[in-house]
Amino acid sequence: MNDPIDRLRAARPAHLGDTPVDERTRAAELTRAMAQPRQERRTRRAPGRRTIARPAWGLGLAGAAAAVTAVAVAVTGTGGTAPSPSTARTGQAVSASESPESSPGRTAPDGQVRLSARTVLLAAAHRAAGQPDETGAWWHTVSVSRTLFRAEGADYTVVDRQRTESWTPSATGPDQRQHSGSQSLGAQPATPEDEAAWREAGAPAEIPVVVPGKKGAKLSLPTGPGEVQKGQAPLPDGDKVFWLGRNVSVRDLRALPSEPGALKAWLLRSYKGHGTESSAPMSRDAWLFTVTTGLIADMPVTPEVRGAAFRMLAGLASIEVTRDVTDAEGRAGTAVTIDGPEASAMGKAAAGDDGVLRTRLIFDEETGRALATENVVVRPGGAQAGMEPGTVWNSDVTLESGWTDDGPAS
Amino acid sequence: MYDECRQRVWAYVVSRAGRQVADEVVSETFAIAWRRLEDVPEPALPWLLGVARNVLRDTVRAEARREAFGAELRAWIAATGDGVRRADVADEVTERLGVLAALAELPEDDREILVLVAWQGLSPRDAARVIGCSQATFRVRLHRARKRLGRAMENPVSPRPRVRNLSEELS
Numbered sequence: 001m002n003d004p005i006d007r008l009r010a011a012r013p014a015h016l017g018d019t020p021v022d023e024r025t026r027a028a029e030l031t032r033a034m035a036q037p038r039q040e041r042r043t044r045r046a047p048g049r050r051t052i053a054r055p056a057w058g059l060g061l062a063g064a065a066a067a068v069t070a071v072a073v074a075v076t077g078t079g080g081t082a083p084s085p086s087t088a089r090t091g092q093a094v095s096a097s098e099s100p101e102s103s104p105g106r107t108a109p110d111g112q113v114r115l116s117a118r119t120v121l122l123a124a125a126h127r128a129a130g131q132p133d134e135t136g137a138w139w140h141t142v143s144v145s146r147t148l149f150r151a152e153g154a155d156y157t158v159v160d161r162q163r164t165e166s167w168t169p170s171a172t173g174p175d176q177r178q179h180s181g182s183q184s185l186g187a188q189p190a191t192p193e194d195e196a197a198w199r200e201a202g203a204p205a206e207i208p209v210v211v212p213g214k215k216g217a218k219l220s221l222p223t224g225p226g227e228v229q230k231g232q233a234p235l236p237d238g239d240k241v242f243w244l245g246r247n248v249s250v251r252d253l254r255a256l257p258s259e260p261g262a263l264k265a266w267l268l269r270s271y272k273g274h275g276t277e278s279s280a281p282m283s284r285d286a287w288l289f290t291v292t293t294g295l296i297a298d299m300p301v302t303p304e305v306r307g308a309a310f311r312m313l314a315g316l317a318s319i320e321v322t323r324d325v326t327d328a329e330g331r332a333g334t335a336v337t338i339d340g341p342e343a344s345a346m347g348k349a350a351a352g353d354d355g356v357l358r359t360r361l362i363f364d365e366e367t368g369r370a371l372a373t374e375n376v377v378v379r380p381g382g383a384q385a386g387m388e389p390g391t392v393w394n395s396d397v398t399l400e401s402g403w404t405d406d407g408p409a410s
Numbered sequence: 411m412y413d414e415c416r417q418r419v420w421a422y423v424v425s426r427a428g429r430q431v432a433d434e435v436v437s438e439t440f441a442i443a444w445r446r447l448e449d450v451p452e453p454a455l456p457w458l459l460g461v462a463r464n465v466l467r468d469t470v471r472a473e474a475r476r477e478a479f480g481a482e483l484r485a486w487i488a489a490t491g492d493g494v495r496r497a498d499v500a501d502e503v504t505e506r507l508g509v510l511a512a513l514a515e516l517p518e519d520d521r522e523i524l525v526l527v528a529w530q531g532l533s534p535r536d537a538a539r540v541i542g543c544s545q546a547t548f549r550v551r552l553h554r555a556r557k558r559l560g561r562a563m564e565n566p567v568s569p570r571p572r573v574r575n576l577s578e579e580l581s
Contacts, residue, residue: 004560008528011509013486016421016529021413029437030412145535166544180544184451206452220452227449231542236554243549298546 003274117321120334120365121314128368129307136403139168139241139250139300146328147394148190149209149221150386156197157387158207160221161185167408168300170250172239177232179408187221230408242299245270245291250300258304260311267291285316289338293361297370298401306368325362327372328395333362335374355381357393372397411454412440418530419458425525426463426518427470428478429485438465456536459526463540476518483514512562520555527552 142165149158166180187207189195198207208220235241239249245267257263271287282290292309295301301309313319318339325335337360356379362372374395377384384393419439423432439462443450451457466475487507513521526537538548 004556004563005524005528007505007509007563008513008524008559011506011513012529013510016424021416021420025433026412026416029416029433029440164544166546168546178543178547180542180547182539182544222451226451229539229542231544233541233543233547233551236550240550240554242546243553247550247553 118314120321124368125307125310131303137405140404142400145396152208154201156194157190158187160187179232183228184226256305260308263308333371335360355384427475428482456539459540515562523555
């Protein structure tokens with residue numbers, strides 16, 4: 001137990017644990033709270049005008065066994081009408097180990113030419129490196145994260161959505177701030193079948209859901225959107241803006257090596273044999289994959305460095321590429337993941353959780369830009385109990401990322 | 411919501427500003443939650459911790475928070491010390507004392523982040539919501555805080571007077 005966080009956790013004073021509040025305090029505080037007038041609900045959509053929750057995700061549509069080995073997951077679009085399960089795209093997986101490097105393509109039984117994982121990644125590297133290099137006053141990103149929950153006492157699944165926008169200054173110093181705005185977009189039934197079950201349950205505007213690992217915890221998700229919560233924070237040490245195995249500034253990111261071997265060596269200087277979020281052991285390649293996924297997904301690196309990152313991934317053993325997949329926004333792309341359960345330690349909801357997740361990055365082969373990162377259920381358990389293998393349990397979709405001279409509206 | 415979250419909100423406030431002010435801050439937090447019940451999202455805990463954080467900032471000055479936390483920490487250490495006399499768990503107690511003393515050395519911002527993750531068990535996603543920053547920013551700050559905590563645990567002797575007082579009490 002060498003991780004400082006683990007040691008701190010163990011040193012929590014006992015009285016700060018989960019002891020019940022004494023009855024007198026409870027009565028006094030509740031009385032005081034309820035003596036106050038309640039505020040009227042602010043701008044809410046009129047009841048009659050509530051848009052029907054649209055199915056956003058297809059779940060577990062791929063054959064379970066195939067999905068476990070290939071992590072090929074069917075996701076349907078948000079285009080208003082969800083494709084039926086039979087037309088959902090399941091994707092085709094290829095892996096570095098299956099396809100020898102000497103043969104960049106092979107003909108599959110169905111007649112389609114399959115490219116090796118390495119070839120696909122090298123092509124993406126080439127495209128990524130060819131993108132124009134721009135900078136500006138702010139690195140601006142907009143993303144939507146989605147997480148699946150099972151409804152409490154009913155047989156359907158909902159997807160909860162949150163939009164996050166952030167501005168990172170290229171300037172440094174004690175006066176600089178990183179700005180963010182986040183907004184809950186509400187929960188909705190995950191598939192047409194789930195929507196039918198939700199209607200059968202009376203189409204509740206607040207959906208009670210199962211909270212794994214917490215005895216008696218109640219959680220209900222509003223179906224409507226919440227307010228935008230704005231925040232700002234000074235840059236740690238006056239210039240650090242991202243975590244890439246260690247804390248880095250915009251200048252550090254732009255000065256990263258653009259040669260794959262040198263980039264790998266630079267990243268590995270922060271590798272200590274354990275995961276990025278815990279002290280659980282994590283292999284070198286799994287760790288590199290996790291950190292590199294973050295770099296490609298939302299960091300302001302030069303096109304050459306993004307290209308080098310793809311080249312480095314192409315050189316890792318156990319890399320798997322799945323073409324023809326769709327992200328949660330319905331955009332077509334290609335997924336890359338790495339074999340090995342420890343690659344997904346950060347998706348675990350709780351200690352003792354025996355479920356296995358796998359992290360994958362979906363990118364656009366034409367530009368080498370990231371579309372989304374997803375955690376896919378390999379073995380259900382914990383927060384993913386009752387979900388089919390192959391289900392995308394949560395995802396962060398990048399809607400925008402780029403430089404701009406326009407800062408956040410104050 | 412009250413029964414589910416009250417003690418965790420209380421624990422958060424205690425770990426920031428001590429027991430003296432905790433009941434008042436918690437009481438005000440739930441009064442605000444009641445007034446704005448329509449706005450309280452689910453899960454409520456991160457939202458409530460965010461409200462408690464604002465109440466704390468608006469009602470207790472930074473200097474007073476530091477002093478109150480120092481007093482709280484001495485109480486924890488005294489309570490942990492009692493353990494030594496009661497049972498033969500000296501190693502464990504020494505470890506706890508070392509960790510708490512290291513925590514006391516950190517700036518308030520670092521302490522808050524570490525407590526949200528280690529003691530409140532929040533995910534980076536939820537903890538970022540409490541603080542009002544993006545997940546990416548939170549990871550950067552968590553990384554720095556964790557490093558500082560690690561350093562403080564390795565080098566327990568500190569030149570800073572506040573901590574010197576503390577180590578006197580430890581001896």
